[in-house]
Amino acid sequence: MRLFNLYSIQVCLLSLALFTAxxxxxxxxxxxxxxxxxxxxxxxxxxxxxxxxxxxxxxxxxxxxxxxxxxxxxxxxxxxxxxxxxxxxxxxxxxxxxxxxxxxxxxxxxxxxxxxxxxxxxxxxxxxxxxxxxxxxxxxxxxxxxxxxxxxxxxxxxxxxxxxxxxxxxxxxxxxxxxxxxxxxxxxxxxxxxxxxxxxxxxxxxxxxxxxxxxxxxxxxxxxxxxxxxxxxxxxxxxxxxxxxxxxxxxxxxxxxxxxxxxxxxxxxxxxxxxxxxxxxxxxxxxxxxxxxxxxxxxxxxxxxxxxxxxxxxxxxxxxxxxxxxxxxxxxxxxxxxxxxxxxxxxxxxxxxxxxxxxxxxxxxxxxxxxxxxxxxxxxxxxxxxxxxxxxxxxxxxxxxxxxxxxxxxxxxxxxxxxxxxxxxxxxxxxxxxxxxxxxxxxxxTGVSWYPKTPAFVAFDSGKSRNVSATPEALLTAINQAKSGDILVLASGQYDMPKLIKVDKTLTIRALDKGQAKLTFERSALFEIHDGGNLKLDGLTISGENSPDAAGNSVVRTQKWGMVDNYRFDVSNSNIVDLDINHSFHFFVTGKGAFADQISITDTSFNQVTGDILRLNSEIEDLGIYNAEYVTLTGNSFVDVDGAVVQLYRGGTDESTFGPHLLMTNNELHNVGHGKRNKSNASVYLHGVQVTKYEHNDMLKSAPIVVEHTVGEPRTVISDNTFDSTMAPSVKELHVKGPHTAQIQNNKNNKVR
Structure with missing residues (x-):
């Protein structure tokens, strides 16, 4: 009885405390x-x-x-x-x-x-x-x-x-x-x-x-x-x-x-x-x-x-x-x-x-x-x-x-x-x-009812089309006024751009008539992709003829450091010429820490380039970090390129990622990769790339493909290509003993001259 009373008192005190609270x-x-x-x-x-x-x-x-x-x-x-x-x-x-x-x-x-x-x-x-x-x-x-x-x-x-x-x-x-x-x-x-x-x-x-x-x-x-x-x-x-x-x-x-x-x-x-x-x-x-x-x-x-x-x-x-x-x-x-x-x-x-x-x-x-x-x-x-x-x-x-x-x-x-x-x-x-x-x-x-579950990103060409007259001022104004997803349609003519164009929205720049809108630029780059930026170029002619007479120019680059947003970059039906005002003139350069979900180049020609086409190798500390998930090149022509078409690097032994992925099909490479500053000595240099499909490409008088496998059971297929006066692909296993695991098959190897 005494225990019961004590318990009752404790319950009453607790109830009283809660009631008082x-x-x-x-x-x-x-x-x-x-x-x-x-x-x-x-x-x-x-x-x-x-x-x-x-x-x-x-x-x-x-x-x-x-x-x-x-x-x-x-x-x-x-x-x-x-x-x-x-x-x-x-x-x-x-x-x-x-x-x-x-x-x-x-x-x-x-x-x-x-x-x-x-x-x-x-x-x-x-x-x-x-x-x-x-x-x-x-x-x-x-x-x-x-x-x-x-x-x-x-x-x-x-x-x-x-x-x-x-x-x-x-x-x-x-x-x-x-x-x-x-x-x-x-x-x-x-x-x-x-x-x-x-x-x-x-x-x-x-x-x-x-x-x-x-x-x-x-x-x-x-x-x-x-x-x-x-x-x-x-x-x-x-x-x-x-x-x-x-x-x-x-x-x-x-x-x-x-x-x-x-x-x-x-x-x-x-x-x-x-x-x-x-x-x-x-x-x-x-x-x-x-x-x-x-x-x-x-x-x-x-x-x-x-x-x-x-x-x-x-x-x-x-x-x-x-x-x-x-x-x-x-x-x-x-x-x-x-x-x-x-x-x-x-x-x-x-x-x-x-x-x-x-x-x-x-x-x-x-x-x-x-x-x-x-x-x-x-x-x-x-x-x-x-x-x-x-x-x-x-x-x-x-x-x-x-x-x-x-x-x-x-x-x-x-x-x-x-x-x-x-x-x-x-x-x-x-x-x-x-x-x-x-x-x-x-x-x-799930989540809350009062906050929208919006799509992950804005698709290219999902906004309004805006016509742009053939002056650099008109183009800069259109870019400034465009909303994410818009398409800028360029009238025929030459656009001599005096300023670096910073891209911080999803933007398509398209020629009204293929090849008839020509862009030149006076700064060390034409476009710079920033957080929130995604860029698509379609049907343009881009020339480096007015660029500074200095080494290290590029047509497109990301901001040099500090990007936190992933980006997308797409080029199609275009002509890229005269990137040779000085040495190491690249088409695209990634900044450190920048990461592309997708880079795609389709049906585009490159002539007279003293640097690399895609320079995706800024992460060299071998910590498992890399610069692009998917890199796709289809139906392009690369002629007289001193550097590599692709420099793609993923170092280290981390197994927590799926990429990078490289798909190259139906491209022509003529005299690519022989420049003295091309340290990889390759027309295509791939280090630690997890998935590679290099198929139906024609290579003439070009440096070889160089593949270096690291970890993650990489899948490399090099098939149905023509190597004319070009050395056979080089594939090395850097961490696994024994022969390489790449599938190299059905290629035509004409005599190296």
């Missing part, structure tokens, strides 16, 4: 940073701070205090979406039962290590706290290689939900769960219903969208739930999600045309279930990569994925015997069941097998899965002994590898798309694969 709770409408700083140290349970609508510049918000479960301390916007944090602003939470909502971060970057941080410092963390309905939109440090998080979760029992994150371009994970102290481990965080929008290709390691833990704490359990999030075009690097801790659940998420994979990089006992991966045939779209012990992958749907190797639709890795904590632990006791693979090009087993990664998967099972490929091409590759994976009761509409056939039944069956948008067998007798009631997450059910 509710009576004394206040709501503050705050109009300035100073006003906020005056009240914030004294906030108590139940208090609400409302930030007045407007732009708040350089506002470092610290929300701290001890709220209660039914009386949190709340910070919100007067109107959701109308409170914009700009300049060097951030948000930190420390204490218990704190709630933040309705804010927008844009037009600036964090002055600290994170935009939103669930801690004040190492000693003061957040617990039972929530950030909901916030937007972080292109809030990037202008130094692309300066690393920060957008959201960093510390402490325990915190939630990040219904938020909109798009356009992270500088180095660093978008959302990170940190386990670097005991009070942040076994945290039971929840990350749900967020919209993760476009994250452009970063061009090196450090572009994950979500990471749970790090290798140092990977044998620690996190118990984080990642549920019902939408990942659209999150292309930063090969790991979209990097799980580096144990006992996490990732459920009900949708990945739409996202280049990369959900990777179980470190940590054991994770559950991956009810996720949907839709690739639509987009290059390098991937699914799930399995490493470590006791992983469960069940009831996931994967369709239209093209990725291979570490970015495959499904990958089971080889491990390192007695692996250090930061390498690859052996796959053991993995369960892969009731998943559906539709038009998934690659399912790779024992992937990464080499002298170091020699520990094959063991004690694992792949069962009750459904495999459908419209092209009848079987998707499996086995790179080592896979007898440690037991296959059973799987069904495919294709033959599979002979060593797997015992556990994969080939069966002919009809299939169709059901109301949830997924493909299932029409016969109810086939019960393998995902459940028919699998819910597919809708994009509109």
């Amino acid at each position: 509710q009576l004394t709770a206040k709501e503050y409408l705050v109009e300035s940073i100073q006003a906020y700083n005056e009240i914030s140290p004294n906030l108590v349970a139940g208090d609400t701070v409302v930030l007045k609508n407007g732009i708040w510049t350089d506002f470092e918000i610290l929300l701290q205090g001890r709220g209660a479960a039914d009386a949190p301390i709340t910070l919100t916007a007067e109107t959701k979406g109308e409170v914009v944090l700009s300049g060097q602003s951030n948000l930190r939470l420390a204490g218990q039962y704190l709630v933040v909502s309705g804010l927008v971060f844009k037009n600036g970057y964090t002055p600290s290590s994170a935009v939103i941080e669930y801690r004040r410092d190492k000693q003061h963390l957040a617990f039972h706290s929530r950030v909901t309905e916030v937007v972080i939109d292109n809030y990037n440090n202008p130094d692309k290689l300066e690393s920060d998080y957008w959201v960093a979760l510390y402490g325990q029992h915190n939630r990040f939900d219904h938020s909109h994150l798009v356009g992270k371009r500088n180095k660093g994970v978008t959302v990170a769960v940190r386990l670097n102290s005991e009070k942040s481990q076994q945290n039971h965080h929840k990350i749900d219903h967020n919209y993760f929008g476009y994250r452009p290709t970063f061009g090196s390691n450090g572009g994950e969208t979500l990471r749970i833990g790090t290798s140092h704490y990977s044998l620690t359990n996190s118990y984080t739930l990642v549920e019902n999030n939408y990942f659209e075009h999150t292309n930063g690097e090969v790991e979209i999600i990097s799980v580096k801790s144990g006992e996490n659940t990732l459920r009900g998420n949708l990945f739409y045309e996202a280049r990369g994979t959900l990777t179980l990089r470190h940590g054991n006992g994770n559950i991956i279930e009810q996720n949907v991966f839709i690739g639509n045939g987009v290059d390098h779209t991937g699914g799930i990569r399995v490493i470590n012990k006791d992983q469960i992958i069940r009831n996931n749907y994967l369709e239209g994925l093209t990725g291979y190797r570490f970015g495959s639709g499904f990958t089971v890795m080889n491990g390192v015997p007695n692996s250090s904590i930061n390498r690859y632990h052996q796959v053991e006791n993995a369960t892969v069941e009731n998943n559906t693979f539709v038009n998934v090009k690659h399912i790779q087993l024992a992937a990464g097998s080499d002298a170091e990664r020699s520990a094959v998967p063991i004690n694992s099972s792949i069962k009750n899965n459904l495999i459908i490929n419209d092209d009848q091409q079987q998707p499996f590759s086995a790179f080592d002994d896979v007898s440690g994976i037991e296959f059973s009761q799987n069904i495919a509409n294709t033959q599979v590898l002979a060593e797997l056939a015992y556990g994969v039944e080939k069966r002919d069956f009809s299939y169709s798309r059901l109301d949830n948008g997924l493909i299932y067998p029409e016969s109810n007798e086939i019960t393998v694969g995902v459940k028919r009631d699998l819910k597919v997450l809708a994009k509109q059910d």
Whole structure:
């Protein structure tokens, strides 16, 4: 009885405290940073701070205090979406039962290590706290290689939900769960219903969208739930999600045309279930990569994925015997069941097998899965002994590898798309694969309703056409007045441009009559691409005849340093002449740190060039960084070029990226690459390029193609070309012993004269 009375007294006291807190709770409408700083140290349970609508510049918000479960301390916007944090602003939470909502971060970057941080410092963390309905939109440090998080979760029992994150371009994970102290481990965080929008290709390691833990704490359990999030075009690097801790659940998420994979990089006992991966045939779209012990992958749907190797639709890795904590632990006791693979090009087993990664998967099972490929091409590759994976009761509409056939039944069956948008067998007798009631997450059910989910970038030729008369003043005025996506149509005549043209929007410059609009320039370059800039040139004649009599001119360049936005550059149906006023006159030069999603040159002629055509080799520190993802040259003529047509460089041993990619087809190279300042001694120089297709090109009296393979199992095909008085291609393996892996075939090698 005495114990009961004591308990009753404690309950009454707690209820009284909560009731008193509710009576004394206040709501503050705050109009300035100073006003906020005056009240914030004294906030108590139940208090609400409302930030007045407007732009708040350089506002470092610290929300701290001890709220209660039914009386949190709340910070919100007067109107959701109308409170914009700009300049060097951030948000930190420390204490218990704190709630933040309705804010927008844009037009600036964090002055600290994170935009939103669930801690004040190492000693003061957040617990039972929530950030909901916030937007972080292109809030990037202008130094692309300066690393920060957008959201960093510390402490325990915190939630990040219904938020909109798009356009992270500088180095660093978008959302990170940190386990670097005991009070942040076994945290039971929840990350749900967020919209993760476009994250452009970063061009090196450090572009994950979500990471749970790090290798140092990977044998620690996190118990984080990642549920019902939408990942659209999150292309930063090969790991979209990097799980580096144990006992996490990732459920009900949708990945739409996202280049990369959900990777179980470190940590054991994770559950991956009810996720949907839709690739639509987009290059390098991937699914799930399995490493470590006791992983469960069940009831996931994967369709239209093209990725291979570490970015495959499904990958089971080889491990390192007695692996250090930061390498690859052996796959053991993995369960892969009731998943559906539709038009998934690659399912790779024992992937990464080499002298170091020699520990094959063991004690694992792949069962009750459904495999459908419209092209009848079987998707499996086995790179080592896979007898440690037991296959059973799987069904495919294709033959599979002979060593797997015992556990994969080939069966002919009809299939169709059901109301949830997924493909299932029409016969109810086939019960393998995902459940028919699998819910597919809708994009509109994630993020916030009051902020638009806009396309990733403005397409060329998507705006208005503007006619330009044949004077340099008219062209400069038109460029200044153009909107992103517009097309400037140049009247016939000569445009002697006295100024450098800075391009900071998506712009097409096109000749009304092909070849009849001629541009010359008096500065060291004609065009300079800046952040936000994308440039398309069509049907022009560009001459270097009026350029300064100095070395190092170029027609187009990016800004020399400090670009954070990726760009696109397209040239077609044009004539480029007289780039020979002095030595080292290049057509295109990249600045350091600049990164092109796409560079394309089509049906264009180049004559009399003393430098390189495409100079994409500014990243020489061998850190895995490079300057362009896709470089495509089709149907061009290169005559009397002292330098190389392409200098493309990706150094180091990092395996977190897919590129660069080079496609050269149906080009003519005549007397290319023999200039004394061409240090590569090549007409095409490729170092560390991951995908090369050099086909149907004619080379006459030109320097050879030089290819240097590094890491990542590069794919190089050099076929159906004519080498007339040109040495055969040179291919070297810089890190792998043995003969090179390039496919060099069906080429005509006429005698070197």
